[in-house]
Amino acid sequence: MIFLLLIYAFIIIINVPELIKKKEWRELIAFSILYIIGFALGLMYVLGIPIPSPMKGLQHLIVEVLGIKYP
Amino acid sequence: MNIEKGKISSQQLLFLVAGFVQGSVLLIDFTVGITEQQTWIVVFIGLAITTPFFLSFVMLAKRFQGMNLIQINDVVYGRLMGKVVSAYYIFFFLMTLSFNIRDVGELYITFLMPDTPFIFFLTVFTATCAYAVAKGIEVLARVSHLFVVTGLFVIISTFILLIDQMDFSNFLPFFELPFVRMFQGIHIMSAIPFGETLVFLVIMGCLNNTKHMIKNSYIGLLIGTISLLIVSARNTAVLGRTQTIWTSASFQSIRLIDIGTVLTRMDFLIGIAQTVLIFFKCCLFFYALVVSLSQLFGLKSYLPLVLPLAGIEVIIAATVFQSPVDHASITQNAGIIYSAPLMFIFPPLSLLIAKIRGLPRFERGKGK
Numbered sequence: 001m002i003f004l005l006l007i008y009a010f011i012i013i014i015n016v017p018e019l020i021k022k023k024e025w026r027e028l029i030a031f032s033i034l035y036i037i038g039f040a041l042g043l044m045y046v047l048g049i050p051i052p053s054p055m056k057g058l059q060h061l062i063v064e065v066l067g068i069k070y071p
Numbered sequence: 072m073n074i075e076k077g078k079i080s081s082q083q084l085l086f087l088v089a090g091f092v093q094g095s096v097l098l099i100d101f102t103v104g105i106t107e108q109q110t111w112i113v114v115f116i117g118l119a120i121t122t123p124f125f126l127s128f129v130m131l132a133k134r135f136q137g138m139n140l141i142q143i144n145d146v147v148y149g150r151l152m153g154k155v156v157s158a159y160y161i162f163f164f165l166m167t168l169s170f171n172i173r174d175v176g177e178l179y180i181t182f183l184m185p186d187t188p189f190i191f192f193l194t195v196f197t198a199t200c201a202y203a204v205a206k207g208i209e210v211l212a213r214v215s216h217l218f219v220v221t222g223l224f225v226i227i228s229t230f231i232l233l234i235d236q237m238d239f240s241n242f243l244p245f246f247e248l249p250f251v252r253m254f255q256g257i258h259i260m261s262a263i264p265f266g267e268t269l270v271f272l273v274i275m276g277c278l279n280n281t282k283h284m285i286k287n288s289y290i291g292l293l294i295g296t297i298s299l300l301i302v303s304a305r306n307t308a309v310l311g312r313t314q315t316i317w318t319s320a321s322f323q324s325i326r327l328i329d330i331g332t333v334l335t336r337m338d339f340l341i342g343i344a345q346t347v348l349i350f351f352k353c354c355l356f357f358y359a360l361v362v363s364l365s366q367l368f369g370l371k372s373y374l375p376l377v378l379p380l381a382g383i384e385v386i387i388a389a390t391v392f393q394s395p396v397d398h399a400s401i402t403q404n405a406g407i408i409y410s411a412p413l414m415f416i417f418p419p420l421s422l423l424i425a426k427i428r429g430l431p432r433f434e435r436g437k438g439k
Contacts, residue, residue, distance in 0.1 A: 007194075011378045019375055030368045031375040038382030045190075051390040054166065059405040068408055070255045 004042045011035065074365050074373055075139070077209035078279040085287040085294075086215035087355065088268060092295020093222040094352025095264035096302050097174055097321070097345050101402055103306070104315050106256035108242055110303040113253070117260030118296045124261075125268055125292060127419045129285050132275035134422070135431055140272040140359075141366035146431055147421045156417060157367055160269075163413050164360040167267060169387040170402065171353045172197055175346060176388065177395050182322050183342050193385045196350070201381040203354045204361060205374060208277050211354055218351040219294065225344035226298050229337065230305050232328045241311035242304075255403065262407040264299060266414035268292065273359040318395060321345075357384075 012035075019028045044051050063069045079087070099110065106113045135143045140160060145153035176192040184192075203211060248256075271288065278284055306320040309327060314320040321341050328337045361380055365373035392398040425431070 007382070011382065015375050015378065024371065024375075026368070027370050027372065027375045030365070030370055031379060034376055034379035034383065038379045038386070041386040042382060045386050045389060051386065053391045054162075054387075055391050055401050055405065058409050059401050062405045062408050070258075070404055071251055 001046050004039075004046050008035070008039050008042070074370065075208060075277050075362060077207045077277055079208060079212040079274070079277050081278060081280055081283045081287045083212035083215055084271075084275065084278060084284060085291040086219050087212055087274065088271065088288050088291025089294035089298075090215050090218040090222065090348065090351045091268060091270070091355050092264050092292060093219065093226075093298045094171075094348040094350075095267070095295075096222070096226070096298060096348060097178065097319070098263050099299060099303055099306075100319055100321075101263065101399055102256045102259045103303075103320055104399070105252050105259070105403065106248060107312060107315055108307045109245065109248055109253070110256070110307060111242075111300055112245075113256040113260050114296060114299050114303055116257050117265055118292075120257060121261045121265035121414075122289075122292075124415055124418060125265065125289070126285065127422050128269055128272050129275070129288050131418055131422050131425070132272055132278075133281050133284055134425055135276075136278075136281055137276055138431070139274075139276040139362060139366060140269075141363050142276070143272070143421060147424050147428075154367065157363065160413055160417075161360065161363050161367065163410055164270070164356055164363060165384070165387070166391070167410075168353060168356040168360055169384050169391055170398070170406070171349055171356060172200075172384060172388040173391065173398065175349050175353075177398070178319070178342070178345060178349075181318055181395070182338065190385070190389055193388050196353070197381045197385045197388070200350065200353045200357050201377050203350075204357045205377050208274060208358055211351075211358070215351070218347060222298060222344055222348050223294075225340050226301050226305075229325055229328065229340060230301055232330060232334065232337065233305060233309050233324060236324075236327050237305075237308035238311065239308055241307050241309075258407050258411075259403060262410055262414060263402075264295065265292070266410065267356075269414055269418065270355055270359040272418070273362050274355065357381075 015031055016028070019031065041051060099114075102113055103110050131143060135146065138146070141153075141157045144157045144160075147153065148156055172193055175196050176189050179187070179192045180189050275284065275288075302321060306314050306324050309324040310317070310320055314323070317323040322338050325338045325341045326336070329335050357377075357380075361373040361376050364380070365376055370376070392401060
C-alpha cells in the first residue's frame with residue numbers, strides 16, 4: 001500500500017506542476033482521468049478486490065455467445 | 072497535426088521491424104503445443120499469408136505520409152466512425168502490451184527468480200519501458216540495430232552450440248496434423264509475430280523519407296522471420312515431440328548445451344535475449360498506445376500519459392490471466408480472433424477506400 005501511494009505521489013510530482021505551469025488543461029484532464037483509473041486499479045489490486053479481466057469477457061463473447069472457437 | 076516531432080530513417084525502420092518480430096520469439100511456444108514438429112512450416116506459411124496484409128500496412132502509411140493510424144482512420148472513415156475504429160485499435164494495443172509485459176513476468180517467475188513477487192517484475196519492467204518511451208521514437212530507432220544484433224547473436228550461437236544434440240528425424244513425419252490444428256497454428260503465427268506489426272502504422276508516420284520504406288520494412292520482417300525459423304527448427308531438432316510438454320521449449324533446449332562440461336547452463340543467455348527483445352517490442356507497443364491515445368484526445372504531447380498508462384498496464388498485466396495455462400488458452404482462441412479484423416480487414420479496407428476516394432489528396436483539397 002505504501003509503495004502504491006509513493007509511486008502515485010511521484011507520478012503527480014513529475015507531471016502536474018509542469019502541466020499547470022504550461023497551462024495545458026486538456027493534457028491535465030487526460031492525465032487526471034488515466035491517473036484516477038490507474039490508482040483505482042492499483043488500490044483494488046493491493047486490497048485484494050477482484051479486478052474483472054477484459055479478456056475473460058471477450059472470451060465469453062467470442063466462444064460462448066458467438067460460438068467462434070478452435071476445437 | 073502529428074504529435075510526434077521525432078523523425079526516423081527507413082533504414083532504422085528495417086531494424087525496428089526486425090527487432091519487433093524477434094520480440095515474439097518467446098511466443099512461438101503458443102504454436103508449438105498445437106503444431107508440434109511442423110512449427111517451422113507454420114512460420115513459413117504465416118509469413119506468406121501475412122505478406123500482402125503487411126504490405127497493405129506499409130502502403131497505407133506511404134499513402135498517408137506523415138500521418139499516424141488515428142489520423143488515417145479519421146480521414147478514411149470520418150470523424151465519428153474513425154474514432155470508433157481507433158478505439159478498437161487502442162484496446163488492442165492496451166491488451167497486447169499487457170500480455171507482453173506479463174510474458175516477461177512469467178518468464179522470470181517460472182525460470183529465473185521464482186521467489187520474487189510477480190508484481191515486482193511487472194512494475195520494474197513497465198517503468199523501464201515507460202522511461203524508454205518518454206525518450207521518444209528517435210532514441211528507440213537509434214538503438215534498434217543493437218537489439219537486433221543481440222537477438223541474432225544469441226539465436227545463432229545457441230543454434231551452433233546445440234548442433235551435436237540435434238536429430239533431424241524429429242521433423243518427420245510432415246503434414247500429418249489435422250487441417251484445423253494447422254490452420255489454428257497459421258492463424259496464431261499470422262496474428263502474433265506478423266500481424267502485430269500493425270503498430271508500425273503509428274510509427275511509420277515519423278519517417279523522414281518514404282522512398283525505400285516498403286523494401287526496408289519487408290527486409291526487417293524477413294530478418295525477424297529467419298530468427299523465428301531458426302528458433303523453431305532448433306527446438307524441434309533438439310527436443311523432438313517433447314517440446315510440447317515444456318512451458319518454454321527454448322529454455323529447455325538451451326539447458327541441454329554441454330560443451331566438454333565447461334559450457335553448460337547457458338539458459339541465462341536466453342533469459343537475457345528474451346528480456347531484451349520483449350523489452351524492445353513492449354516499448355514499440357507502449358509508444359503506439361500513448362501516441363494513439365494522445366492523438367485521440369487531441370493532445371499536444373503524449374508525455375503526460377506515459378506514467379499513468381504504465382500504472383494501468385501493470386495492473387492489467389497482473390490480473391488479466393490467472394495462470395500461464397489460462398494465458399495460452401485465451402490467446403490461442405479469443406486473443407487471435409478478436410484482433411483479426413484489425414490486421415486483416417481494416418488496413419486493406421482503408422487502402423481501398425483511400426484509393427477509391429482519392430485520399431488524402433481530396434482531403435487536402437478541402438483544406439483539412
